[in-house]
Amino acid sequence: MGTIEVVLGDITQQRVDVIVTAANESLLGGGGVDGAIxxxxxxxxxxxxSRLAPCEPGKAVATPAFDLAPVKHVIHTVGPVWEDGEQGEDEVLTSCYLSSLLLAEELEAESIAFPAIATGVYGFPTERAAEIAALTIRSLAIIDTIRFVAFDQETFEALTRHVARPVEESCPDCGAEAVPIMFGRPAEQARQAADAGLLVLGGCLVQGDGTDPQWECANGHRWTNGERDERRHQVAVLDAFTVTLGEDHGRSVP
Structure with a gap:
């Protein structure tokens, strides 16, 4: 699992293998972070x-970094324009981070720097964007060093909170604290987490139709929040593993 950092600064000054830019569909450059890059x-x-354009929202493409050396590649991803939060903006923003991570892995990058995608002229609310960014990266931290580079104090504080924040879930029936349920054949690490009460082993049989429970409370109630909770559930399971191993969750903030 990669280490996740949050810093306040200039993304063009980061000494990493890959820098992600919040591009527009033309990939010709724009304002804000994209213009600076x-x-x-x-x-x-x-x-x-321009040879790779247009790039659809939520997708990502890579080019050489040219004069940004020692950075090797720039990944261009197009974020969603905020309307009202009901037009699939969250899903597109999640896809921006996932697509960029998977592309960086293909490029064999060991380090990557992200801006806060879509929070500038595209108008995505900072707090909501930070929560999505942190949960998405924590659920798929496949690069050794993952760095969020905030351009202002508000963004820095929001990202710092969400990178460090544990996933908390309460039972909708009784209000008791809940832990994630993990299905499949458990490895020793999962057994240790279950013995510590950090997760519940659900067995190997699953329906796979979205009805399998994700959470169980101390009183034995089980439920699912569906696809909208997928990342939270994944992060809760991963956090249970890292706590069991006595690690620091792979996250570091100043």
Whole structure:
């Protein structure tokens, strides 16, 4: 599991293998963070991007980093334009982070720096965007070093909170604290987490139709919150593993 960091600073100054830019569909450069990255990388970045455009919202493509060396690649991902939160914005933003991580893995990157995607001119609310970003990255921390680079104090504080925040779930019936249920054949690590009361082993048989419970409370009630809770559930399971092993959750903040 990769280490997740949050810093306040200039993303173009990060000494990482990959920098992610919050691009527009043309990949020709824009304002804010995207403009800063294009200025630092030089005009060849827009030339390379134009050959891959258009890029749909939620997707990601990679180009060389050109004058941003020692950075090797720039990953361009297009975030959602915020409307009212009911037009699939959360899903598109989640896809931006997932697509970028998977592409960075294909590029064999060991370190990656992300901006707070879509929180600038695209208008995505900072707190909500930070929660989505942190949960998504924590659920798939497949790069050795993952760094969020915040451009202002508000964004830094929001990302810091959500990277460090444990997943908490309460029973809708009795209000008791709940832990995640893990299905499948358990490894020793899962058994240890279950013995410590950090998760519940649900067995090997699953329906796979979205009805399998995700949570169990101290009073034995089980329920699922469906797809909208998928990342929270994954992160809760991973956190149970890291606590059992006595690790620091792979997260570091100043």
């Amino acid at each position: 294009h200025r630092a990388a030089g005009p060849r970045l827009a030339e390379a991007g």
